[in-house]
Amino acid sequence: MTMDSFQSQTRKKRLTPNQVMLLETSFNFNNKLDPYRKSQLASQLGVPPRQVVIWYQNKRAREKYQSLETDHKMLQVRLENTVSHNAMLHEEVARLKDELRFLGSSSCDEVRSTNFIHSSKNHLDKEPYASLIGDAGIGPCGPSESMGCVALRVEETASGWFHRAAMTSHSLQWKDNGPVLPNPSKSDGLVLIGHSLFGEN
DNA sequence: TTGTGTTTTACGACCTC
DNA sequence: GAGGTCGTAAAACACAA
Numbered sequence: 541m542t543m544d545s546f547q548s549q550t551r552k553k554r555l556t557p558n559q560v561m562l563l564e565t566s567f568n569f570n571n572k573l574d575p576y577r578k579s580q581l582a583s584q585l586g587v588p589p590r591q592v593v594i595w596y597q598n599k600r601a602r603e604k605y606q607s608l609e610t611d612h613k614m615l616q617v618r619l620e621n622t623v624s625h626n627a628m629l630h631e632e633v634a635r636l637k638d639e640l641r642f643l644g645s646s647s648c649d650e651v652r653s654t655n656f657i658h659s660s661k662n663h664l665d666k667e668p669y670a671s672l673i674g675d676a677g678i679g680p681c682g683p684s685e686s687m688g689c690v691a692l693r694v695e696e697t698a699s700g701w702f703h704r705a706a707m708t709s710h711s712l713q714w715k716d717n718g719p720v721l722p723n724p725s726k727s728d729g730l731v732l733i734g735h736s737l738f739g740e741n
Numbered sequence: 742t743t744g745t746g747t748t749t750t751a752c753g754a755c756c757t758c
Numbered sequence: 759g760a761g762g763t764c765g766t767a768a769a770a771c772a773c774a775a
Binding site for chain 3: 601
């Protein structure tokens with residue numbers, strides 16, 4: 541029985557820094573071990589080929605774990621960014637609602653909003669449409685017709701989500717659960733108030 | 742010195758080619 | 759059958775108390 545085989549059977553023996561360096565170099569060149577490389581490394585290191593095989597297996601496992609850890613951290617950062625952006629949007633919605641109440645209080649108290657704003661913690665799982673609508677001008681208050689409105693629309697595009705606030709003195713039609721938004725060319729103001737690209741930092 | 746947490750080594754079970 | 763991954767035990771190591 542050789543000393544090496546004796547040691548491998550009786551206790552775990554750590555490789556020296558120089559041995560590890562040689563293995564690392566070889567591993568970085570190719571993380572799979574062919575039979576020739578295995579026997580070559582074993583004789584260079586003065587260890588049994590079996591130990592080289594095991595070192596490669598453990599090294600691959602460590603690399604994989606580190607890679608997963610890196611991916612996890614990246615996803616965590618993206619999640620945090622998305623959550624803070626979502627909070628910002630809620631603040632913006634609240635601000636616009638206040639503004640709307642102020643504008644509309646002289647003629648009508650009615651403020652409508654879709655369930656998008658109130659019931660969804662994550663607006664990505666709802667239809668990409670939100671609105672605030674109130675009557676801020678002359679004319680009757682009601683779901684079918686109004687004059688002078690403020691609306692917030694969220695729309696999905698290929699590159700992300702746009703949030704538009706529209707103010708108009710033209711009439712808006714109310715249909716189903718939301719307003720029929722004004723044609724931009726006819727509205728008094730259609731303002732891009734935000735643009736989010738989920739997945740970007 | 743010792744208790745404890747982390748890293749490395751080694752192996753068996755199972756899978757794939 | 760050779761060599762891969764996965765899960766785990768245990769030795770080796772680092773370090774605070």
